[in-house]
Amino acid sequence: MRNRFDRQLEQLNTELIEMGAMCERAIEGAVQAVLKADIDQAKETIQLDHEIDQQEHDIEGLCLKLLMQQQPVARDLRQISAALKMITDMERIGDQASDISEIVQTVDVQKFAHELDLASMADAAVRMVTESVDAYVKKDLELAHRVVAEDDIVDAHFVRIKNGLMLHIMNSECALDLLMIAKYLERIGDHAVNIAEWVEFSITGVHTSGE
């Protein structure tokens, strides 16, 4: 029974994992560009964002095709509708990695980034994204909950970096740019939370946003 449908759902999973991996690469690429003031790396990341946009379109098309052909119900319907919502957040993650890269192309924020350990914040944000996609693939509710909890870590990094930059803001425009970068990373954490919430919906049928 339903071999073809199962294969299509499997393909949807594979494409989502691929999109998740692209997002991780984009964040890592953007942060490396910051830390090394590497403009080539920044350009690559912006290019990667275009590929993420394309991947979003492809997955969207696949989901719409599945809705039309299979008229899914129950967990199939939840899985497909969750996928449709998740890719919107993934696409925004790509945008934010791209925004970070744009800053790198015009301003050198390397000094502050090292001084304030932006790398740790980036690691925490990437981990959230990785885990949220993992939770989807493995249907792991506990991992999804962990992602939601980890947002506090990223938020704490943001506050720490913001406080660290306060003294410099009057004297250095770079400080404001690094604050923007930290804010983008903080938003990436929020998108990972959204993804994790859709993972929870896909597993349980309940979406706990805002609780």
Place this chain on the structure above:
Amino acid sequence: MEKIEKTDMIEKKDKFTIGNLDLYYGDFHALKGINLNIRPNEITAFIGPSGCGKSTLLKSLNRMNDLVEGCRITGQVLLDGEDIYGDMNVNLLRKRVGMVFQKPNPFPMSIYDNIAFGPRTHGITNKAKLDEIVENSLRSAAIWDELKDRLKKSALGLSGGQQQRLCIARALAVEPEVILMDEPTSALDPISTSKIEDLAVELKDRYTIIMVTHNMQQAARISDKTAFFLLGEMVEFGETDQIFSVPKDTRTENYITGRFG
């Protein structure tokens, strides 16, 4: 058509109360300990693979199984609190609980006589009264405009979809309280199917509708409650939205998502 009193629509009591119902065809245990309450003015869908007992249960609600040899029933089916397997007159039961079948089965007579058949059986002979019943029934079945100029023509000349709506009109002509529908659209094209579905939704304000369907999307589209049957047991019963989005039982999930059946 009489104006429907508001109180009829917000009637709180269950229409059918089915308690510990077991049904046997000879040695075959076709229904096993069914407990189910059916609310008035709702559409309840019975789903499940072939042979699961859903049609058997439907037919036991107006004692159609009485006609089957070797059929034995234990337990209770109450209609408005009254035991239908007790002293109730079967003809009156079937007047209160009408039925529409999978294959449209118009009688080989005129459209008018098809509709007037039931009321005549129940003793109505006044021409004006019969005219009124025929018009009201056809209107309620959303087919009056199509048929009003050919009432004297044979019902057999109608399309399948029209025949099925005629059969619904015929069921309505005796003013039932409940309409049982056994896969009412499985022999119809998509347009006719959609008309019957719209009709069912319209009719539930005035009647209680119980429908057996093999079409999952149909159950999801129009029913308020869904009951899933498997091997003679009722596995799950609940709000249709819940059954089709977050079913509680894995067997329900596997069936509605097409993993078996």
